[in-house]
């Protein structure tokens with residue numbers, strides 16, 4: 001049987017991340033029918049905890065039976081009507097997919113291109129909207145391809161609203177691992193994925209639409225272009241109508257609910273502080289080893305994914321393979337512009353813990369030393385990280 005041979009990896013790539021034993025246990029509970037009153041009760045509990053995770057009171061909050069890309073597509077197809085002007089901040093691979101999707105649904109897309117490794121400045125967004133008004137602005141909170149976090153979302157939301165635009169935010173790599181306040185910041189629509197900081201296997205994605213986004217949906221002149229993704233239909237399965245739309249992903253809902261309960265028990269503030277501290281320890285360790293972080297401005301760094309530049313003399317693929325073979329530890333290679341130039345190290349959910357940081361730094365140090373990578377001080381990483389962890 002293949003499952004007998006599947007090892008418990010230490011998942012330190014840009015997702016998926018390690019899953020808590022309680023989540024696996026929840027998933028193995030008996031499958032209920034998708035119209036069972038008990039399942040509806042679990043959907044309600046999941047919805048309440050999704051609202052808490054997004055920090056919102058939005059009524060239209062539900063989970064879609066898709067991965068993060070499906071949630072991105074669902075939000076765009078619901079918020080875009082053919083001919084709509086849309087502004088997209090592009091600073092990496094994932095934000096780079098949004099224009100392609102929006103265009104397929106008929107949007108006239110303007111891109112605000114930001115260099116990789118940086119986030120968009122609110123004044124750049126204001127300038128772009130002044131030049132070309134848009135009905136929707138979309139951006140990624142945590143760009144997994146570069147390790148950049150978009151800050152100033154409250155200020156950006158205000159600029160969008162002042163220009164008559166809605167703000168859509170991708171939190172696939174950030175929700176549950178960094179501060180996110182949907183209502184306080186005025187975010188109109190938001191989605192996330194399960195397999196990163198929520199600590200749940202891939203395949204289910206929370207989405208939330210606020211009042212302005214709901215209004216846009218209600219006033220559409222044309223039907224949502226995708227039947228399966230049409231939130232005006234799916235919401236009737238999640239609200240008191242309980243109208244069948246699709247067979248709910250029953251056991252994945254149990255998993256999501258358990259993952260959200262773990263977040264609730266830890267507390268959002270404590271959880272984001274833990275991620276921030278572990279990221280700080282990782283930065284200190286990598287820099288003490290003589291390695292360079294790709295994101296230069298500390299204010300732009302995403303705590304859940306760190307991109308470190310590959311030092312001269314190191315063999316990218318061999319380093320990653322040795323980490324996997326020797327330590328059963330996975331990190332990510334570079335994507336797009338960073339292919340062959342950077343490694344992406346994830347500290348997400350269960351993975352954002354001292355043992356992961358220290359093992360990774362000590363393993364990496366040994367491997368780089370064996371490869372003769374130039375200017376690397378292998379032991380210094382663990383010492384510097386330990387000082388942050390114990391500080």
Ligand SMILES: Cc1ncc(COP(=O)(O)O)c(C=O)c1O
Pocket residue numbers: 014015067068069070072094140142143144145170171172173193202
């Ligand atoms: C920021 C961001 N958005 C969207 C996605 C797509 O999610 P998925 O691979 O689960 O479809 C990812 C995946 O890494 C991501 O990091």
